[in-house]
Structures are given as structure tokens and as C-alpha cells.
Amino acid sequence: MGRWNCTKCNQKNSKRKMNCKHCYTPCGSMEEESVMAMETESVMVMESVMAMDNRQVRYMRDNNSEDALVDQGYDQIFLMEQESDELIWIKDSCNVNVSTTDTQGAVSLQVGLQLAIALVISISLGDSEQGRAVAQEIFQKFDDEQSNKQRIYIENSKDVDIHTTDTDLSLNIQALLDVLLTLVVRIDVL
Amino acid sequence: MSENPKAIPNKVVDLLVSEVLRKNNVNIDSAKSNLNDEQKKAIKDLVEELKTQVDSFVNQSPDKKE
Structure with missing residues (x-):
């Protein structure tokens, strides 16, 4: 330990942390060399891992493209973003x-309707790829993003009457109910 | 706005459903035969309950705060 070769003149030196006794190049060549060797090794390991990944990815891709009926994941159909924000400020009135x-009730009603549609489809068509495709297509029509912001300020007032309605939500719910009713009529239940 | 009783015209929904069913080659007769009377009744009850809930939500007199 402690012996090192000078990078410049290849002179063998015995003590660490000193300059080369032949050309006065600072010590450190040994440590640098070992660090570099380690780095190249890990790079090689990473490259082999990546090579394996590529192979696996290619394998998976080749396997999946064969007979995929529904390309998207099933869960994605319920993706619906909603934001309802309401602030009412009453001061000196x-x-x-x-x-x-009541927005909370409306949201749960909406989820209930979606579940009912999915249920009707899965009962009537069976839990088949066909049923999933139909359910997915129906819900894709409702795959939307909503943002509702209401701010109401009342200050220094008397005898004020205010009504607010979340129109987006009630529209959505009515539309879902329409779809459910149409489906149910189609399969002769109603 | 919300007083409008029909959110989306019936024909649009009707067309949407039949188009999706047609596109996926759904045989509606075999779908009908998949259901027994018990299931039909369960679906009917479910739909009717949801319909009442939606109706009461759309036409509700909102909760009062003072």
C-alpha cells in the first residue's frame, strides 16, 4: 500500500501524498486509476442491464402486439377530473x-351511475373483451375535465337572496342517466 | 340553465349507444338471452332508484343556510 506509479514518467514512488521524486508530478495517479477503472466497470454493468431491458421490451412489445383487443388499460375509463370550488364571504350584513x-352528493351520484352502466354492460355482455370495449367507448365520451369556481362576496348589505347551481354536474348526471336508460331499454329490461 | 329538463337530446344518446354497440359487433339478442328474470328485476330496480335520485337532485330545492 502507498506505492504508486507516476502518470507522467512512470517512476515508482513509495510514499503517498507526495510529488514524484523523478518529475515532481503530484501524487494521485493510483487513486485516479482505480476510480476510473471502477467507473468503467459500472458503466459496462449498466450497459448490459440496458441491453437486457431492450431485449425484454422488444420481447414484450412483440408479444403484446399480436392479439391485443383493448389497448388501453381498463381502469383508465374512469378518469374524470373535477374541481368544484366555492367561496361565500358575508361581511357586515x-x-x-x-x-x-350539494356537490358531494352529486359526485357520488355520478359515480353510482357510472358503476351502474358498467354493471349492466358486464351482466348483459358477460365479462368479455367485447363488454370491456363497449364500456370503455361509452365512458370515453365522458372523459372530460371540469373546473368550477364560484366566489360570492356580500358586504354591507341587507335582505340578500342568492341561489347557486353546479350546472356542469347536473348536466353530466343527466347525460349519464340517459345513457343508462337507453342501454337498459335496448336489453329489454324496461 | 339548470331548469332545462333534457341535458342532451334523446336522439344523440340513442345514436351513441347504437353506434358503440354496432361498432363492437354486439349481438343484442344474445345479450338479452344472457339475462334471467332475476337479473332483469335487479337492474330495473337499480335504474329506477338512480332515476329518482337524479330527478330529485336536478329539481331539488337546495339546502338553506342562513
Whole structure:
């Protein structure tokens, strides 16, 4: 230990942390060499891992493209983003009447309708790829993003009457119900 | 706005459903035969309950706060 070869003149030196006794090049060549060797080794390991990954990916791709009926994951159909934000600020006022929509109930109603549609499809068509494809296509029509922001400020007022409705939600719910009813009529239940 | 009783015209929904079914080669008669009377009744009850809930939500008198 402690012996090192000078990088410049290849002179053998015995003590660490000193300059080369022949050309006065600073010590450190040995450590650098070993570090570099280690780095190249790990790079090689990484390259082999990547090579394996590529092979696997190619294998998976070749296997999947054969007879894929539904390319998207099934869960993706329920992707629906909604944001409802409501702020009501009442200050220095009296006799104020505010009525708002119960958004939470509406959202759960919407989820209930979606589940019912999926259920009707899966019962009538069976849990087949065909059934999944139909369900996915129906829900894709509702794959939307909604953002609702309401701000109401009331200040220094008297005898105010305010009504707010979340129109987006009620529209969505009605549309889902329409689809469910149409489906059910098609399979002769109603 | 929300007083509008029909969110989407019936024909649009009707066309959408038949188009999706047609596109996926669904045989509606075999789908009908997949259902027994018990399942039909369960679906019917479910749909009717959801329909009442939606109707009462759309026409609800919103909760009052004071």
C-alpha cells in the first residue's frame, strides 16, 4: 500500500501524498486509476442491464402486439377530473339567504351511475373483451375535465337572496342517466 | 340553465349507444338471452332508484343556510 506509479514518467514512488521524486508530478495517479477503472466497470454493468431491458421490451412489445383487443388499460375509463370550488364571504350584513348545491352528493351520484352502466354492460355482455370495449367507448365520451369556481362576496348589505347551481354536474348526471336508460331499454329490461 | 329538463337530446344518446354497440359487433339478442328474470328485476330496480335520485337532485330545492 502507498506505492504508486507516476502518470507522467512512470517512476515508482513509495510514499503517498507526495510529488514524484523523478518529475515532481503530484501524487494521485493510483487513486485516479482505480476510480476510473471502477467507473468503467459500472458503466459496462449498466450497459448490459440496458441491453437486457431492450431485449425484454422488444420481447414484450412483440408479444403484446399480436392479439391485443383493448389497448388501453381498463381502469383508465374512469378518469374524470373535477374541481368544484366555492367561496361565500358575508361581511357586515344582515338577513342574507344563500342556497347552494350539494356537490358531494352529486359526485357520488355520478359515480353510482357510472358503476351502474358498467354493471349492466358486464351482466348483459358477460365479462368479455367485447363488454370491456363497449364500456370503455361509452365512458370515453365522458372523459372530460371540469373546473368550477364560484366566489360570492356580500358586504354591507341587507335582505340578500342568492341561489347557486353546479350546472356542469347536473348536466353530466343527466347525460349519464340517459345513457343508462337507453342501454337498459335496448336489453329489454324496461 | 339548470331548469332545462333534457341535458342532451334523446336522439344523440340513442345514436351513441347504437353506434358503440354496432361498432363492437354486439349481438343484442344474445345479450338479452344472457339475462334471467332475476337479473332483469335487479337492474330495473337499480335504474329506477338512480332515476329518482337524479330527478330529485336536478329539481331539488337546495339546502338553506342562513
